[in-house]
Amino acid sequence: MKNKNWSKDAKYIFVFGGVMSGIGKGVSASSIAKIIQARGYSVTSVKIDPYVNVDAGTMNPTEHGETFVLSSGLETDQDMGNYERFLNIKLPPTNYMTTGSIYQKVIERERNLEYKGRCVQIIPHVTNEVIETIEKAAENNKADFVVIEVGGTTGDYENMLFTEAARQMKLQHDENSILYVTISYVPYPEKTGEMKTKPTQQAIRSLNSAGIQTDIIIARSSVPIDQKRKEKIALFCNIKKEAVISAPDIESIYEVPINFEKDNLSELILKKLNLDSRESDLSEWEGFIQNMKSATEEVKIGIVGKYFGTGECVLTDAYISVIEAVKHAAIAEDRKAKIEWLSSEEYENHPEKLGELRKYDGVIVPGGFGERGIEGKIATIKFVRENKIPYLGLCYGMQLLVLEYARNVLGLEDAHTTEIMPETTNPVIDIMPEQKDNLKNGNYGATMRLGDYPCEISEGTLAFEAYNKVKVKERHRHRYEVNPKYIEKLEKAGLIFSGKSPDKTLMEIAELSKEEHPCMFGSQFHPELTSSPLYPNPMFRRFIKAVKEEK
Numbered sequence: 106m107k108n109k110n111w112s113k114d115a116k117y118i119f120v121f122g123g124v125m126s127g128i129g130k131g132v133s134a135s136s137i138a139k140i141i142q143a144r145g146y147s148v149t150s151v152k153i154d155p156y157v158n159v160d161a162g163t164m165n166p167t168e169h170g171e172t173f174v175l176s177s178g179l180e181t182d183q184d185m186g187n188y189e190r191f192l193n194i195k196l197p198p199t200n201y202m203t204t205g206s207i208y209q210k211v212i213e214r215e216r217n218l219e220y221k222g223r224c225v226q227i228i229p230h231v232t233n234e235v236i237e238t239i240e241k242a243a244e245n246n247k248a249d250f251v252v253i254e255v256g257g258t259t260g261d262y263e264n265m266l267f268t269e270a271a272r273q274m275k276l277q278h279d280e281n282s283i284l285y286v287t288i289s290y291v292p293y294p295e296k297t298g299e300m301k302t303k304p305t306q307q308a309i310r311s312l313n314s315a316g317i318q319t320d321i322i323i324a325r326s327s328v329p330i331d332q333k334r335k336e337k338i339a340l341f342c343n344i345k346k347e348a349v350i351s352a353p354d355i356e357s358i359y360e361v362p363i364n365f366e367k368d369n370l371s372e373l374i375l376k377k378l379n380l381d382s383r384e385s386d387l388s389e390w391e392g393f394i395q396n397m398k399s400a401t402e403e404v405k406i407g408i409v410g411k412y413f414g415t416g417e418c419v420l421t422d423a424y425i426s427v428i429e430a431v432k433h434a435a436i437a438e439d440r441k442a443k444i445e446w447l448s449s450e451e452y453e454n455h456p457e458k459l460g461e462l463r464k465y466d467g468v469i470v471p472g473g474f475g476e477r478g479i480e481g482k483i484a485t486i487k488f489v490r491e492n493k494i495p496y497l498g499l500c501y502g503m504q505l506l507v508l509e510y511a512r513n514v515l516g517l518e519d520a521h522t523t524e525i526m527p528e529t530t531n532p533v534i535d536i537m538p539e540q541k542d543n544l545k546n547g548n549y550g551a552t553m554r555l556g557d558y559p560c561e562i563s564e565g566t567l568a569f570e571a572y573n574k575v576k577v578k579e580r581h582r583h584r585y586e587v588n589p590k591y592i593e594k595l596e597k598a599g600l601i602f603s604g605k606s607p608d609k610t611l612m613e614i615a616e617l618s619k620e621e622h623p624c625m626f627g628s629q630f631h632p633e634l635t636s637s638p639l640y641p642n643p644m645f646r647r648f649i650k651a652v653k654e655e656k
Contacts, residue, residue: 112240116250116282116378119271121317122258123289123308128325129361130288131184133352134254135191136361137286139390140371141250142192143362144383149246150188151200151239151253152181155263159205162553170422174582174634175201178556184254186426190637191362199241204266207234227266235270236277259287260311272316281379287312287319288352291326291334300326300334302341309342320377321348321370329353348373359394359638362387393436393638400441404652406431407465409447409485411478421446427471427499430636434645438653453481459488467495467624467652470502472582472631476525483509490617490625495655497648498615498627500583504534506627507587507595507615515598524585533595535588554581559606560613560630566603567626568614571647577604579613579630586629587612604628624651 120134134150142148158164161172162180173186179198189196211234215225223230243251255271257264275283289305309319322338324330330338330351339346350368355361365371366385375382410424421428428444435442445465452459462468468489470482482502486509489496498506504522511520511533522534537554557578562568564575587595587602589610596602599621604614616626628644636642 111247112244113278115240115243115248116284116380117239117243117274117278118250118252118284118286118374119317120252120254121268121285121287121312121319122255123287123312124258124304125290126258128288128290129352129358130254131182131187132358132361133288133323133325134184134252135187136365137370137374138188138250138252139191139362140365140385140387141252141374143385143387143390144371144375145386146249146383147247148192148250148252149194149196149200149242149248150185150192151202151242151251152184152188153235153253153255153264153267154182154201154203155255155257155261155267156203157205157208158203159209160201160203166423171425172582173426174555174580174631176557176580180555180582182256183422183425186429186634187358190429193637193639197242197245199238199245202235202238204263207231207238207266210234228269229273231266232270232273235267236274239270239274259308265315268312268315268317281377284321284374284377285312285317285319286321286323288323288325291324291330291338293327300328300330302334302337305338306341313343319344321350321373323350323352323365325352327354357394357397359390359397362390363394389639396439397432397436397441400436400439402440403443404435404440404466404649404656405443405445405464406467406469406652407445407447407462408469408471409449409452409482410471411449411473411475424471426631426633426636427469430633430642430645431469431649433636433638433641434649436638437641437646438649440649440653442649447485449478449481449485451481452484453478456484459484462488462494463492465494466656467497467648469497469499469648470505470627471633472500472502474501474524479505479525483512487513490622493623493655495624495648495651496622496626497624497644499633500581500629500631503615503627503629504585504587506625507600507612508533510598510600510615511591511595514600515594522585531591532588533591534585536585553584556580558630560604561607562614563601563603566601566614567616567619567624567647568603568644571643573643579628579632580634581630583629587615623655624648 122130138148138150160180161182171183172180173183176195177198181201211231255264255267289308292301335346335349338349350370431442482505486506508520511517517531520531520533521529523532558581560577562575601616602612603616613629632642632644
């Protein structure tokens, strides 16, 4: 039997955004992939970011949202996290591209004379690079289906290159191999009491002008789309009525695949791609949603960060993986997580407000960079340590746990991180030696410890209770580490480094003994990046378990 040509035999579904951004295109793309996976097909997902950045590592989280790190170490858009959580898979670097990364590859080819003297043009050379990257994703993942989310919205100058590549792919592949889906917002002005389909019509016309005839429209709105509006969208957008899928606002993103199946979306996709129907199995997913809805007892979790204003979150997307990991763990422990956002700057400027932390069942200090709000975070950690409030520190949150202990227990009052105070006399947190030369040269891109690294866990510790194994792999994204010069002193003072690199040089998990605190630990890695609805990350689950026990 001839080996399958994955890149040519795979089915490709392009997901475009119409009208406006921020309407859940990434969640919709993830849900499409999920319902196809539930039909027994192997599925992978690709994200196209139209930015000229080579990767997402240097993008500001207040503007772009969280930087999600793949197991390979590639820094990507937060939607890659949605794909991994929904599909419960690890995605390789071939599944993410930006305008910058594509042009970088083309320029490298040109410099290496791979175009044999031809004039290098956007069409066909740059678009061919996009197509080859998408096809490599099919090949590398051995995928029956590739769901490609094209960033931006219809008509954007930035994503025209990728729209053109999608058009060309339909010419190069079998006619039953390519499907175009558009996620479009259908406004519902309260004053008129009537849904407006005109913006969607305009978005589809814009795609038509680029040579893309949409096969399916997912109509996002605050309420379900009625039959009249479906008929109108179908008529003016040149598709069948059953190809207009209603996607109203719902309580949880994890309900989206179930909602899509109410309109038989996976059956429609298989039919349009001339594939035989297969039985769908979303039983585990439905069980998770049932557990989510049946959980009534709340655990109140305070997340202390610098991207928050007083009493509210300015941009929850900056910590989207943390939010979802808390939810996953809470549901696994039959609890409903109520998350509140607390400003570290408020605690820095008004330390008298720290007392409000007593009303939380648990506190998390997530990852981050920079000086802003750092003393407020350290004050938070001191308060929860002294008041026996369960605590989980993530990356920077673990480093600050160590700093707080060094200052207030070990007695090194000027202990600091060289990220903030390079000249500190007690650099308890310092930059990794191999990165110092890069930073001296002003090269900040890809200078961190990124991706999966092993961690060895000591038995009889909180970390071992969480993982129940001595060897794990977790994802990293940081430049600074616990300075080896201070490890022995910290351990003698009572701090436990329960997780270490195999060579014992890098401290991966720090914690207090259970005699000293019911649950206080932190990880140098980012455990939130490997959490999924059906498989919550062990550190988050152990944290929520402690919260539940203390409550």
